[in-house]
Amino acid sequence: xxxxxxxxxxxxxxxxxxxxxxxxxxxxxxxxxxxxxxxxxxxxxxxxxxxxxxxxxxxxxxxxxxxxxxxxxxxxxxxxxxxxxxxxxxxxxxxxxxxxxxxxxxxxxxxxxxxxxxxxxxxxxxxxxxxxxxxxxxxxxxxxxxxxxxxxxxxxxxxxxxxxxxxxxxxxxxxxxxxxxxxxxxxxxxxxxxxxxxxxxxxxxxxxxxxxxxxxxxxxxxxxxxxxxxxxxxxxxxxxxxxxxxxxxxxxxxxxxxxxxxxxxxxxxxxxxxxxxxxxxxxxxxxxxxxxxxxxxxxxxxxxxxxxxxxxxxxxxxxxxxxxxxxxxxxxxxxxxxxxxxxxxxxxxxxxxxxxxxxxxxxxxxxxxxxxxxxxxxxxxxxxxxxxxxxxxxx
Numbered sequence: 001x002x003x004x005x006x007x008x009x010x011x012x013x014x015x016x017x018x019x020x021x022x023x024x025x026x027x028x029x030x031x032x033x034x035x036x037x038x039x040x041x042x043x044x045x046x047x048x049x050x051x052x053x054x055x056x057x058x059x060x061x062x063x064x065x066x067x068x069x070x071x072x073x074x075x076x077x078x079x080x081x082x083x084x085x086x087x088x089x090x091x092x093x094x095x096x097x098x099x100x101x102x103x104x105x106x107x108x109x110x111x112x113x114x115x116x117x118x119x120x121x122x123x124x125x126x127x128x129x130x131x132x133x134x135x136x137x138x139x140x141x142x143x144x145x146x147x148x149x150x151x152x153x154x155x156x157x158x159x160x161x162x163x164x165x166x167x168x169x170x171x172x173x174x175x176x177x178x179x180x181x182x183x184x185x186x187x188x189x190x191x192x193x194x195x196x197x198x199x200x201x202x203x204x205x206x207x208x209x210x211x212x213x214x215x216x217x218x219x220x221x222x223x224x225x226x227x228x229x230x231x232x233x234x235x236x237x238x239x240x241x242x243x244x245x246x247x248x249x250x251x252x253x254x255x256x257x258x259x260x261x262x263x264x265x266x267x268x269x270x271x272x273x274x275x276x277x278x279x280x281x282x283x284x285x286x287x288x289x290x291x292x293x294x295x296x297x298x299x300x301x302x303x304x305x306x307x308x309x310x311x312x313x314x315x316x317x318x319x320x321x322x323x324x325x326x327x328x329x330x331x332x333x334x335x336x337x338x339x340x341x342x343x344x345x346x347x348x349x350x351x352x353x354x355x356x357x358x359x360x361x362x363x364x365x366x367x368x369x370x371x372x373x374x375x376x377x378x379x380x381x382x383x384x385x386x387x388x389x390x391x392x393x394x395x
Contacts, residue, residue, distance in 0.1 A: 042328035046074035097387035099126035163201035180231035199237035215249030222256035242279035287384025301392020317347030
């Protein structure tokens with residue numbers, strides 16, 4: 001009897017030990033991640049290193065922001081083909097603009113004359129302004145009308161700009177539709193001084209859902225743009241990152257958004273002519289294909305330097321990279337884990353500082369003008385090229 005009881009106890013302990021071993025093995029394969037995020041243009045088997053950027057300490061307490069490929073073991077991937085019928089030469093009428101964003105209402109509402117003087121001094125032909133809207137109506141319609149009248153008299157067009165990642169679905173989209181209708185109502189109420197257009201800078205990739213569902217997120221973005229264009233009553237301008245055609249769902253969403261677009265603005269936020277050309281060229285080519293004018297945006301505002309942790313590919317490491325079906329997803333673990341087929345591991349190597357001068361001209365207008373002078377002759381090779389828009393020029 002005693003031998004039977006002991007045997008039974010040993011059997012139970014063996015089962016428990018086996019279950020513990022299985023659980024430990026599963027934890028070894030899929031440990032808890034302390035951070036995860038999509039990595040653009042990443043095929044796991046081809047990635048040699050990953051840069052993991054720290055977030056802005058003022059906004060996130062130093063938490064991780066985003067990841068990108070640092071170096072590759074394979075040749076750089078070609079951009080996905082852009083489906084669609086090419087437009088015939090001469091079919092597209094492209095006005096070349098010089099534009100700037102004005103995000104603070106006080107800049108245009110309190111001293112419109114000074115704003116227009118600044119715009120003319122900078123050679124601007126378009127201002128994109130944030131318009132305050134409360135309870136479905138523009139707050140200061142008469143002030144907006146006066147600004148438009150003065151600006152138009154000096155050859156400067158005024159467009160409204162809207163932007164919030166939450167605009168792609170649910171309450172955020174409904175709220176955005178109401179705002180678009182308020183802007184359309186202003187145009188109807190002030191037929192002599194209507195807005196020259198409406199631009200959307202939505203940036204859906206800033207949403208938490210983008211890391212695990214980029215294709216769905218970009219599809220919602222395209223659908224939202226169609227709904228907002230319908231609410232406004234005419235096509236709208238769209239702002240996009242330069243890498244949109246190189247990430248899952250980006251090219252398809254851009255194609256779906258094309259009928260809603262009167263102009264595309266690509267954020268080619270780089271400061272050397274070579275880097276600006278590399279960033280802007282895919283979208284200018286897209287514009288030629290789809291018959292949509294494309295403006296190129298550059299950054300002029302003051303930005304902080306960025307810090308990135310560099311992780312190099314090893315047999316095991318604190319970071320893994322896997323293809324989730326929609327995108328390559330990086331996972332940072334609290335300990336070292338082994339890599340496996342289809343999910344390579346990367347170990348921390350060192351940290352680097354990425355200077356803000358890589359992205360922004362930081363108030364150096366002469367440097368911006370020099371870069372623009374170098375790239376514009378190349379941009380003119382594209383029928384879609386529609387001018388330059390500067391972020392951070394007017395604060």
